[in-house]
Amino acid sequence: MKVQIEKDLLVKALNSVQSVVEKKGPPILSHVLVEAENGKVKFFATDFDLAIWVYTDAVVVEEGKTTAPARSFFEIAKEFPSQTLELKSDDLGRLDILAEKASFQLPSLEPSDFPVDQFEEEVEYQPCNAQLLEKALSKTAYAIPVSGSSFSIAGLYVYCDSQGVYKFVSCDAFRLARFQIARDELGLNFDPGEIIIPRKGVQEILRIIGDAGVDGVFLGVHENVLYAKNDRMTVSIRLLDASFPAFDSIIPPERPNKAEISVDLFQQVLRRMAIFTNQVWKHVNLAISPGILEISAGNAEIGMAQEELSINYTGQEVFKSSFNLKYLSDAVGAVSGATFCFEWSSEMEGGFITDPEDPGYTAFFMPMVTE
Amino acid sequence: MKVQIEKDLLVKALNSVQSVVEKKGPPILSHVLVEAENGKVKFFATDFDLAIWVYTDAVVVEEGKTTAPARSFFEIAKEFPSQTLELKSDDLGRLDILAEKASFQLPSLEPSDFPVDQFEEEVEYQPCNAQLLEKALSKTAYAIPVSGSSFSIAGLYVYCDSQGVYKFVSCDAFRLARFQIARDELGLNFDPGEIIIPRKGVQEILRIIGDAGVDGVFLGVHENVLYAKNDRMTVSIRLLDASFPAFDSIIPPERPNKAEISVDLFQQVLRRMAIFTNQVWKHVNLAISPGILEISAGNAEIGMAQEELSINYTGQEVFKSSFNLKYLSDAVGAVSGATFCFEWSSEMEGGFITDPEDPGYTAFFMPMVTE
Numbered sequence: 001m002k003v004q005i006e007k008d009l010l011v012k013a014l015n016s017v018q019s020v021v022e023k024k025g026p027p028i029l030s031h032v033l034v035e036a037e038n039g040k041v042k043f044f045a046t047d048f049d050l051a052i053w054v055y056t057d058a059v060v061v062e063e064g065k066t067t068a069p070a071r072s073f074f075e076i077a078k079e080f081p082s083q084t085l086e087l088k089s090d091d092l093g094r095l096d097i098l099a100e101k102a103s104f105q106l107p108s109l110e111p112s113d114f115p116v117d118q119f120e121e122e123v124e125y126q127p128c129n130a131q132l133l134e135k136a137l138s139k140t141a142y143a144i145p146v147s148g149s150s151f152s153i154a155g156l157y158v159y160c161d162s163q164g165v166y167k168f169v170s171c172d173a174f175r176l177a178r179f180q181i182a183r184d185e186l187g188l189n190f191d192p193g194e195i196i197i198p199r200k201g202v203q204e205i206l207r208i209i210g211d212a213g214v215d216g217v218f219l220g221v222h223e224n225v226l227y228a229k230n231d232r233m234t235v236s237i238r239l240l241d242a243s244f245p246a247f248d249s250i251i252p253p254e255r256p257n258k259a260e261i262s263v264d265l266f267q268q269v270l271r272r273m274a275i276f277t278n279q280v281w282k283h284v285n286l287a288i289s290p291g292i293l294e295i296s297a298g299n300a301e302i303g304m305a306q307e308e309l310s311i312n313y314t315g316q317e318v319f320k321s322s323f324n325l326k327y328l329s330d331a332v333g334a335v336s337g338a339t340f341c342f343e344w345s346s347e348m349e350g351g352f353i354t355d356p357e358d359p360g361y362t363a364f365f366m367p368m369v370t371e
Numbered sequence: 372m373k374v375q376i377e378k379d380l381l382v383k384a385l386n387s388v389q390s391v392v393e394k395k396g397p398p399i400l401s402h403v404l405v406e407a408e409n410g411k412v413k414f415f416a417t418d419f420d421l422a423i424w425v426y427t428d429a430v431v432v433e434e435g436k437t438t439a440p441a442r443s444f445f446e447i448a449k450e451f452p453s454q455t456l457e458l459k460s461d462d463l464g465r466l467d468i469l470a471e472k473a474s475f476q477l478p479s480l481e482p483s484d485f486p487v488d489q490f491e492e493e494v495e496y497q498p499c500n501a502q503l504l505e506k507a508l509s510k511t512a513y514a515i516p517v518s519g520s521s522f523s524i525a526g527l528y529v530y531c532d533s534q535g536v537y538k539f540v541s542c543d544a545f546r547l548a549r550f551q552i553a554r555d556e557l558g559l560n561f562d563p564g565e566i567i568i569p570r571k572g573v574q575e576i577l578r579i580i581g582d583a584g585v586d587g588v589f590l591g592v593h594e595n596v597l598y599a600k601n602d603r604m605t606v607s608i609r610l611l612d613a614s615f616p617a618f619d620s621i622i623p624p625e626r627p628n629k630a631e632i633s634v635d636l637f638q639q640v641l642r643r644m645a646i647f648t649n650q651v652w653k654h655v656n657l658a659i660s661p662g663i664l665e666i667s668a669g670n671a672e673i674g675m676a677q678e679e680l681s682i683n684y685t686g687q688e689v690f691k692s693s694f695n696l697k698y699l700s701d702a703v704g705a706v707s708g709a710t711f712c713f714e715w716s717s718e719m720e721g722g723f724i725t726d727p728e729d730p731g732y733t734a735f736f737m738p739m740v741t742e
Contacts, residue, residue: 072647072674076646076676079639079642081640081678094674101678101680102643103678104647104674104675105669105674105675107671107672107674268450268452271450272475275450276443276475302443302478303443303477305447305473305474305475306473306475307472307473307474308473
């Protein structure tokens with residue numbers, strides 16, 4: 001293999017694959033596969049569950065392929081002393097990266113050892129509304145558990161119900177986030193069935209959307225793998241094989257009590273309350289009465305905080321409960337408008353956060369038992 | 372105690388004491404002492420070796436003193452919802468921080484438990500040239516070992532020789548940094564004797580300099596404590612009681628060979644070479660011949676790098692040796708000019724870095740034995 005490639009393009013391509021490169025595990029997973037063919041260089045990395053490939057223009061003098069440690073290769077590209085690099089490999093088990101007065105060699109592994117075959121490139125893709133997909137993912141990603149357990153699944157549940165409404169749901173034993181959007185609006189013309197996208201896969205789709213040019217974002221499903229691509233890169237995501245909790249039963253369609261609260265003022269209060277929490281003492285207390293929200297936190301040892309916010313609430317029902325501060329803050333953080341609604345049925349059944357500007361969004365959390 | 376204080380002044384004062392507040396150890400050391408008197412509030416913190424006090428204007432309604440956890444107090448001040456705060460304490464073992472619709476309470480400790488008496492405030496201070504003091508400290512601080520051992524002292528050695536030249540010296544078993552400046556230039560009219568300022572103390576003096584207003588910086592020594600102050604804050608630093616290695620013997624006054632090298636280009640090369648080092652393999656190889664510096668790094672496992680720089684060297688002596696990359700980079704980083712000089716007597720005796728723009732600066736490092 002021998003190619004001339006622009007520094008900026010190389011940096012961008014290598015940056016794109018870093019998030020799936022594994023530092024631990026088999027050495028091949030810390031490498032990026034580099035393949036030169038037809039005036040393009042393909043960069044490919046995988047951690048078995050996720051794979052990313054990126055195509056970049058280059059002058060291909062001699063076709064071929066090799067591998068190199070993805071992290072070092074990226075760092076050399078970023079710091080490279082000239083705007084054009086020459087990449088060269090032969091059978092010596094190394095990649096040469098050359099400029100006029102500088103030469104770098106990185107160790108290569110056998111390209112055929114790369115686990116590429118388990119990813120299908122010939123998938124049927126459908127376009128979708130990238131902006132709405134971004135909304136659906138970013139408003140629910142925060143509640144995906146970092147790791148799965150028997151009570152929680154570290155993935156985002158996505159399905160299209162019989163009314164043609166897509167639901168995106170994340171939850172653990174204590175909270176839930178849901179975003180609903182009509183299939184026609186989302187613009188996806190196929191039904192993937194019920195799928196669970198792993199946490200890291202959701203992040204990668206968000207990156208594909210963030211990086212998309214005018215041509216937009218395309219999705220496809222083939223067997224148990226979800227594919228997302230833009231005009232520059234493709235990511236394949238092995239879907240989780242699990243059954244998702246029956247969340248619908250915990251979201252009552254009607255919550256009779258509703259208070260409207262400023263997002264900014266509430267988040268500012270939470271930042272101060274957070275000073276009065278620690279690893280063990282994580283909750284804030286909310287007390288809602290007509291026109292007033294009282295928020296308090298802390299204990300004698302940490303110190304105590306109490307604040308009042310004016311709110312729009314005319315109901316007669318007084319609400320008092322305690323919630324995990326971070327869960328509240330995450331849920332309010334996903335609201336698009338300047339205010340959010342706090343809704344409830346009864347004190348014991350937890351609280352709901354909804355967005356007057358975006359009726360597709362609902363968050364729920366359980367009260368914390370603090371005494 | 373009862374005072375009204377401006378948020379911005381409180382934030383600045385509490386920020387200034389954070390660096391000496393200890394998270395571990397006796398609880399009192401994680402607190403800041405707050406003392407209101409004569410229209411001023413004094414904030415004081417100490418870790419026994421260092422102490423800082425800051426005076427801030429305030430409306431003192433009732434004089435008195437208390438303590439509060441320094442970190443939480445600072446965080447509340449930063450996030451405080453109004454521009455003026457009321458601080459209040461009585462005998463209830465707490466500090467109240469109040470605004471119209473918010474109240475915060477932090478736990479207090481007994482102010483008389485604060486170890487304040489061991490620091491003398493009535494010291495004879497002398498002004499000094501703050502800009503030159505900053506230069507002397509920042510060009511030598513990098514080589515102060517993080518912790519002391521029988522071979523290295525975690526402090527900066529300062530003394531004034533019989534010719535009236537101040538020397539600032541830091542070193543460990545492998546490298547040394549020295550800055551020399553005439554007493555008259557530095558403007559210090561007293562001789563502190565031979566002192567060793569602990570690493571953290573050097574950082575605090577640099578902060579005093581960085582924060583100084585037009586009135587400048589003043590120094591004083593009283594027994595084994597060095598004091599540095601500006602118009603807003605004072606730091607006291609317990610000096611190290613140790614004997615410093617006889618460094619003069621390893622710096623020969625004449626180094627017959629000298630190459631002049633671009634600071635920028637050299638540091639750029641080092642950044643790339645650093646990609647080919649790791650926790651164990653830390654060195655770069657330098658090869659100096661007429662007009663050319665060859666720099667290389669790495670091994671078969673990490674990968675290998677080689678670059679050439681044009682340099683100003685007309686000598687006949689060829690120099691080849693290996694040095695710790697970080698030590699080289701630190702030493703060149705303290706050079707003021709656009710070029711530095713690499714000087715040597717013989718390959719086996721290490722290398723020197725000097726600054727054509729600033730003859731007061733000399734750095735030295737031992738070669739690394741790599742085979």
